Amino acid sequence: MTTTAPQQFDVGGVLLPRPFKIRRFGHFGFNLDRLDDAVTFYVDLLGFRVTDEMSILDEVPPEAREAVAKVVTDPRMIFTSNSADHHAMLLAHRTFGTLMGNDRVAGDNTLSQITWQVGSLQEVVDAEKYLRERGVQVVRIGRDMPGGNWHVYFLDPDDNTVELYYGMEQIGWDRRSRPREMHYRGFATAPPLPQMSEAAELQDAADKGIDIGSGWTPSETHLKETHDVNGVLLARPFKVTKLGPISMFTERMEEMLAFYTELLGFEVVEEAEHLGQRIAYLRSGTEHHSFVLADKALRGLLGLSEHTSCLSMGMEVGSYSQLRAAVAHLVDHGHTLVGTIPPELHLGIDYAAHLADPDGHLVCLYYYMEQLGWDGKPRPRDQRRTVTEPWPETLEPLSDTYADQTFMGPLG
Missing domain, CATH: 3.10.180.10 (2,3-Dihydroxybiphenyl 1,2-Dioxygenase, domain 1)
Structure with a gap:
């Protein structure tokens, strides 16, 4: 009897059963009927900040705008983040999801995407070939703007749009995103490798006369900082x-x-x-x-x-x-x-x-x-903390209390 050894892939010098390794949950998008109310909920109440706002009508060819406008009731795409990542959550109108085909199979699909981060651009490119060879429906590969993340999009069995990505744009202390004039570095096809670095992109934009400090910045003056959160207002x-x-x-x-x-x-x-x-x-x-x-x-x-x-x-x-x-x-x-x-x-x-x-x-x-x-292996269930009502003011620590990732950067 002949047996075939499982295929292995070189992922950064380590042999793995697939040519990529998912590192973390990256970002997602909701398609909503009450878009303005959702912005208030996630931004003012929960603390996400708007990092970019665009209109889908500006992102399609002029000849397609009339047709798109007939489908999309509200064309805004609102990018929000809780960290230095350009976006953690995309908020758009429910009809945006209809345009993108998110609810074409199931009317209760209100997610525009479920996104997972991998470790390199090479992994993104190799993932596309791997998925196609296994019969997965690949939607597109390239690099979207804004956000600048290199990606491959595909569908899971429930028709959810899933994204593997690398290289999310980081927004610094000035809270300015990449200026729109730098979006020329977007890709609608698989990128040839290697690609220039982010530092080289900045220099290239400056050489073209683009003001790299002119990106979008949020207006937050209506939010009053009155709460002491462990020493920060x-x-x-x-x-x-x-x-x-x-x-x-x-x-x-x-x-x-x-x-x-x-x-x-x-x-x-x-x-x-x-x-x-x-x-x-x-x-x-x-x-x-x-x-x-x-x-x-x-x-x-x-x-x-x-x-x-x-x-x-x-x-x-x-x-x-x-x-x-x-x-x-x-x-x-x-x-x-x-x-x-x-x-x-x-x-x-x-x-x-x-x-x-x-x-x-x-x-x-x-x-x-x-x-x-x-x-x-997970902790045995009988060794997990019992949740009591009302919640106590303080808790005894577990062996892994506060042992996950530390938030990078200031809280506000």
């Missing part, structure tokens, strides 16, 4: 320091698990059950999970919005005290927390608060994510 008593995990409802559990584990390299950490429905936790790094899949039948059983297949978007704040302050702040501003989310839907996270955005998307605020060791 901010406009709210907490800071979202990390994006993710993302949780999704699916009717194709086995297909989705096979896609994300066998093709993309995620590992199933553990599974749970609630009201007879299955929940699977997947990781890409040392965190307990970065992705959750739950049977879609659970959505109605929990009384969650039927308009979206997104179960929740995780947002980590800087500390347990910030989480408690965030809850009080949200309630004081008239927001009702969603109390129907059982712990089976956030294993690896102890204290968490859930609230719905203006369109009904669920946000999960938390301060702690269980970390996995070298053996990749």
